[in-house]
Each structure stands twice: as C-alpha cells, then as structure tokens.
Amino acid sequence: MALPSYTETRYRIWHYFYVAICTFVFFFLIAPLFVIFPLSFNAEEFLVFSEGMKRLDPDAFSFRWYHEMVYGTKNPWGLAAKNSFIIAIFATIGSIILGTLAALGLSSRHMPYKGLIMAVLISPMIVPLIISGVAIFFFMAKVGLAATHTGIVLAHIILGTPFVVITVTATLSGFDHSVTRAASSLGSNPVNTFMKITLPLILPGVISGGLFAFVTSFDEVVVVLFLAGLENTTIPVQMWTGLREQLSPTILAVATCLIILSTLILVTAELLRRRSERLRGINR
C-alpha cells in the first residue's frame, strides 16, 4: 500500500497510524498462540520464562513435559486423546450424513418453509452452549445415555451439523442443476446420480463442513462436562480441569500439539476453499 507521492502530510501521518493499528491488531490476534511454544519446552515447573530461557541457555529448555505427556504415570492424556478422536470421528460422520442430506433438500427450490427450517437447523450454533448442555443432559439422562460415548457422539452431531449445512448449502448455491437432469435423462437412477455427479462436485463443501464438525467436537467442553463420566474424559475436559486446578507445563505441551493440529486443519480447509471457488468459477 504505497502512498502516492502527492499525499498531504496529515494523510501520510494518518496512513502510518492506520498501519500501526493494523499491526497491533494482527499481533494481538496471533501472538498469544506463540507464547505457548517456548514455554512448553521449559525445563522448570513454572509457567513463566525463567532467567535461563531469557538468556537462551540450552539447559533451560527440555522435552521434559512432552515426555511427561506421553509416558507420565497416572496420565489421563492417553485415554483422553483416544476418546477425543473416537468421539470426533463418529460425530463428524454423523454430522456429514445428516447435514449433507438436509442441505440437498434445503437447496431445492421446491422446499417448503425454507427460512424457518434453516433457522431451526442452524440454532445449535447460536444457542449458548450452556443451554444446549443443560437440555441435552436432561435428554440423555432420561434415555440412559449420560456418561456414554454414544451420548456424547449424539450431542456433538447436534452441535456439528449446522456447520455442514452451512458449507454444503453455500457450495450448492453455485451448483448447476442441469447436470443432474442430464444424468437422469441418460438413464441414471437418483442414487447413482448423487454418487457420480453431485457428490464429487460438492465434495469440497462437504469436507470443509466435516472439518468444522470435527474441530467443534474435538474442542467442545461445555456439553461434555455435563455428559461425561470418568471413562469418557476428553482432551478439552482434561485441559479444563488442569487449567482450573493447577497450570502444569504438560498442558502447554498438549496445547502445542493442538496448535499444530489446527494449523494442519486450517491449511486443508483453505486449500479446499480455493479449489471449490475455482471449480465453481469454471461452472459459471
């Protein structure tokens, strides 16, 4: 954003002020994530930068907390990670199936009460989690699914489907319906048409919705806190307890792993989004 040479001084000053503000905001957004990295390699037990770390003394750094995270005695992280992945994977599959079907229906121009139904389907994303948590807890307790994996998976399907509905509906908004009609006229049955024609075209939207559903489930703690027993503990629940009771650097080691995971997911989502935009650009 180079300024033209004729810019007056006061606008020049304003421009630098504006750039300074933007720099500060970007720093404010991203810097907190980076404070976790170095501290997770702290050789000491405190969550502050030790004198040694400030001098960049190699002895002040260690893999101690990563070792603790993986091999520590009475360590909850192994079980928590296993549960988190199992729950998130099943919740994602459920969200994708229900959400994609619903999005297909909602994108049809024949759909009655479209706005109202859409508002209901998106509501779990808008309603405060604490209220969803209370309501889902009452339901799961009644049908005997509290403190089970199934109960948590169902709860996470509720919270994850809105994302799939939104992303798939968005992909379908640029969808050329004449291709499915062409398939039908050539003798393909609806299921075959969906698998061979529709699905490949909306796949980027489905996958990015699935990523959202996965991250939502993987990061969800409020509802799990209501539903989970000791056996169903997940990574966020363990982090929540850890942060409330005492901050141990092991949490920072876990947090570092989570940041790496979210970076990978972000990159995948961005690539998919660009691919989808490119594909739809060609279609138009």
Add this chain to the structure above:
Amino acid sequence: MSSETKQILTTDGIPLEVSLKKAEKKNKIKAFLLVAPLLLFLFITYVFPIGEMFTRSVDDKMITNMLPKTFKAMEKWDGKELPPEEVFAGFYSDYKVLIENQTQGKLGQRLNKEKNGFNSITKKLMRQIKRNKIDESQSIKEQIMKVHKRWRNVEYWQAIKRTAPPYTMAKYLKGMDMYFAADGSIAQVDEDRRIHRILWLRTLEIALFVTIFCFLMGYPIAHLLATLPMKYSNLLMICVLLPFWTSLLVRTASWMILLQQQGVVNDFFVMIGLVADDNRPEMMYNKVGTYVAMTQILLPFMVLPLYSVMKTISPSLMRAGKSLGGTPFVAFWKVYFPLTIPGIGAGCLLVFILAIGYYITPALVGGASGTLISNQIAYHMKSTLDWSFASAMGLMLLSGVLVIYWIYNKLVGVDNIKLG
C-alpha cells in the same frame, strides 16, 4: 365450447395443470424427505428437551400431590381469616399419610422456602401425631392450633394456599431478584442481596463492550485485508483464521500465561517502566481478563463478515468520491462506510450473540467479578443442584438470544453466516 375441451392434456390424458401440481407436490415431498432425518433428530434430542426445560422450570407439582385434601378444602376458604375446621382436618389427614410414607421432611423444607418457620412447626406437629396426642373425635383445628402459636397465624395458612397451583413462576422471579410476598403480590429482594440483577447487567455490559472492542479492532484489519493485493492478504488472513481454528482452551490458556502477575504482559510493563516491579497489577481473575481474552477469541467472527462485505466494494467508488472533491475522510465516511453497514450488522450481532452466552473463558480468567450469567447457570446445575432454577435462568437467557437471532436472520439471513 366448454372450457374443458380447451384444456391442454398430457399424453396420458390428465390435464396439464393437475399433472404439474402433482409433480410439484412430489418434488416438495422429496425435498422435505431429505431434510426430515436431521429435523427429526434435532426435534427429539434438542428442541423438545429445551421445551422440557420450561416444564421443569415452572413445575411445582410436588406439594400439590402431597396435600390433596387440604387444597380441596381450601377451595372454599377466602384466605382472609383462619381457615375453617375442614382445612385443618384435611391437612391433618394429608400429613398423617406423609408421616406413614416418611416424606413429611420434604414438605417441611418446601414450605419453609415459602415462609420461614415452617420447618420447626411441622416437625412439632409430627411429634404430636406420632405420640397419638391428637384425638380425632375432637376438633382438629383446636388441637393443631395448640401445637404451636404459628399454626394460629393466618399468614402460614396463606403460604400453604399459595403453593396449591401445580405451576409456579417463582423461579423466574428469583432470577430477577423478586419473590411472591405473603399477600401474593410480587416484591423485590433486599437491595444488598440482588445478585442476579448484577449478573444480568454485567453480562450485557461485557457482551456490549466486547462487541465494541471487536468492531474497533476488526474494522481496520478487515479493511486492510480487503484492499491489499491477494498475495499479501492471503498471508495476513492466516493471522485471523489460525486463532479461529485453534482450540478455545488453548487460547484461554495462553491468555492465562500472558496475564498472570509474573506473566509476559506484566514483565513488559515493568520493562518499559509503566508499573513498579513490586506493584504488578492483577490482570487476571477480574473483568480485565474477561475483556481481553474474549475480545481476542471473538475477533475473527467480526473480521470475516466485514471482510466479505468490503471485498465486494469497488475501489473505484472511493476514487470517484475523491475526484468529486471529497477529502479522503469525507469519501470514506460518505461512500465507503455506508456500504459496509451490512457487514457491521452481521459481525456485531454474531459477536454479541456469542459473547452473551460465553462460559468457558469467563470461568477460567474471570474470577468473581468477571463471571457471566452462564457461569451462574452452571453453578446451579452442578453445585446447588437446583435444576429448575438453572432451567429458568437458561430460558431467560435463551429468550434474549432468540430475539437477537431473529433480528440477525431478518437482516443477514442465517445461510449467510461466514465460516472462513
């Protein structure tokens, strides 16, 4: 010629109009059937349970079922003076049944909530009944009145009468620091005990200020992202999207590290000489922590809708404004800013909706002065186990959120929520 012959027929002889309607109806059903599984699933596991929260929050059947004869007899009592013999007799026989079932304690506790002093006088009556001191051939009214002087006080009988309806709005009144007074009117809780009103106001205040902070910080960077060449803006966009995809607990943890007394922010303040080393300010476990952490966490939800609106504004509009004699400020204010209002509306409403129901971050960094209404709901769900009160508070919060959601839907449309 009749109109029938003019009608266009399809090949199988059905009028086209009918055939078309049939096909349309079939399409409608087809579309609906695709949505039906999710809709059904959500209704069973989500919408109805929220509805059940309402029945739970107003439910007061326990006492209605405990004292059936009393309430039957009370129907004829005007509630002004001491009730007649039949009410006393009804209460006596109801209470005897409760003693046999050993559930009389619950009645005492419940009545004590309605009016202080019930616990002791019901216990006293129980002892008398257990010792067979009550002679059923005599006037029961006279005998009960002798047990304790409070049984002669009409206010206690009025309190029992108030518990007769199977539903009560008492929990909702409690959520607003009000209660039913002795004469059935609505009264305010003493000023120093109005904790809930403080919480509601604080929730609104924090949600409002977080929205304002997010707007003030989000607008410039959304503008920068929208005007920079693609090459740079894609890179900077990562700064917005990475926090968006990162675990909420990770982000809260990093703020806990930054804001603690020996933390990086305080270190920095000491280094530049803003505060003395032995006088480091407390920035966590109070409102400051809640504001800072929530603003950073919700900022992407402001930037993304703003960005997507700003992206559609052609830069030539600003140039046109300037060429027509406007200074850059005037051109911005008169041309650019009005065009971004849809984005501002979408971003602000979304951030406000999300902020008003926030739970995790305030619970971890908020301390006592930075917690919100959600934390109070969780407290009643987990600690006091007053689930009906938690439900009532939840629904009060929900009704507020739904109003904003409705506005959002009218202004922006739910299907336009931006997710990266």
